[in-house]
Amino acid sequence: MLTKTDDDLPYDYLVLATGADYSFFGNDEWAQHAPVLKSLEDALTIREKLLSNFEQAERSKDIAQIQGLLTFIVVGAGPTGVEMAGAIAEFAKTALTRDFKSIDTKHLRILLVEAGSTALSAFPEELSSYAVRALRALGVEVHLGRPVKAITDSGILLGNTWIASSSVIWCAGTQARPAATWIGADAARNKAIIVNADCSVPGQPDIFAIGDVASYQTGFNHPLPGIAPVAKQQGVYVAGVILARIRGKTSIPPFKYRNWGTMAVIGRSHAVADFGKIRLKGFIGWLAWSLVHLMLLVDFRSRTSVYLNWSWAWFTRGRSARLLTGVQRKKPQPTRAVYDSLTDSKN
Structure with a gap:
């Protein structure tokens, strides 16, 4: 269970959405050689x-x-x-x-x-x-x-x-962050918290887990995938559950995930998209991928700007500035000739 410290914050409801991290399958020493x-x-x-x-x-x-x-x-x-x-x-x-x-x-x-x-x-x-x-x-x-x-x-x-x-x-396996150990909850193989049909933690009804940190299996043959649409839909659902409880409602339907499809882009002008009965690949799949990502932007101005930039980059194969800013380089040491000239100038 949660332990109390001087920095503890009281809560009526707690929503855990701490996400996931990469798993090196027990070979944690690989992390220093393989960035994620x-x-x-x-x-x-x-x-x-x-x-x-x-x-x-x-x-x-x-x-x-x-x-x-x-x-x-x-x-x-x-x-x-x-x-x-x-x-x-x-x-x-x-x-x-x-x-x-x-x-x-x-x-x-x-x-x-x-x-x-x-x-x-x-x-x-x-x-x-x-x-x-x-x-x-x-x-x-x-x-x-x-x-x-x-x-x-x-x-x-x-x-x-x-x-x-x-x-x-x-870019291999992932595992949930250790939220299950923080609250003493049961966890799946990937350390995700096993949750009820309303995304609450068994035995702790005022705590919810959503997204990558939750293992939701109710009504499915396997856990829901660790992708953004799952987390977003669970977030909206849990907000509704909490609001319903505040209003005194006790009968709340279980969470149902609506799969809008899965996509993956493969370089320039190639992608695959699975929308259930509709499957796209190649340039058509890439156009679908581009359109979906474009529509997820906040407003019309952002979409227009990104569309113009994408179009220019696609037709011209344009690129952004390629600057190396994070590499720490040793300060070059002066050669003997330079050192002698500096010494002479001081004398």
């Missing part, structure tokens, strides 16, 4: 790492070092991993062509590795197979059914094969 993508800061860090690798490869004369710098490995072939691999492929091709003249593109390798037998396992087989074909057309090596056994700062052990790489990105 959960925030804007993570995305900027990964982008900077890619550009830094290109810069180093441009200056290097060591073939083995260049190959390690230009080998990018994405672990996990869910929507995040597929989108990441496609984005790196598009980004790398454009950057190497326009900005770097000494790099031989034959050294570039982009790998998407997955322990399971399929990519995008939550999608129908038709869309999953298309995603793999689209990635391979972009030059991505897709390795399915091959678990990662080790990750270091110099590469990964994929099955029994060692692959040298200085850029490994983790």
Whole structure:
């Protein structure tokens, strides 16, 4: 149960929406070698790492070092991993062509590795197979059914094969943040709180859990997916439950998730979309993905601005400024000649 401290805040109702974090399946030491993508800061860090690798490869004369710098490995072939691999492929091709003249593109390798037998396992087989074909057309090596056994700062052990790489990105399993232990609640395998039909915690009716931190299985053969639409719908539902209780209503229908579909974008102009009976892929799927994300923006002005920027970038393959801002560099030391000249000027 919750313990009392001097900083405790009293509550009538408590809604836990603490989200999830990546799981390294018991290999937490891998985290220092394989960054994850959960925030804007993570995305900027990964982008900077890619550009830094290109810069180093441009200056290097060591073939083995260049190959390690230009080998990018994405672990996990869910929507995040597929989108990441496609984005790196598009980004790398454009950057190497326009900005770097000494790099031989034959050294570039982009790998998407997955322990399971399929990519995008939550999608129908038709869309999953298309995603793999689209990635391979972009030059991505897709390795399915091959678990990662080790990750270091110099590469990964994929099955029994060692692959040298200085850029490994983790997009595999997730687990809920430890809210279940905070309140002494039962948890599922992914540490998510097992909740009732009204999203309340069993035995603690004034505490609710929603989104990634909740394991909602009532009326479903498997827990609801850890995606934003689930969390948003549960948030609206729980707000209604609390309001109903305040008004004295005791009979409240259980939560029902309305699945509006699932999407994944694969590089430029390729995507898959599963809307149940309607399934889209290729350029049509990408248009659907773009439209949905555009409509989720707040107002007309934002949508118009983003639409114009997207259109310009798509037709011109435009890019934003590529600046390295987070890399800590040592202050250059003056050469002996410079040192002598400085000393002479002072004397």
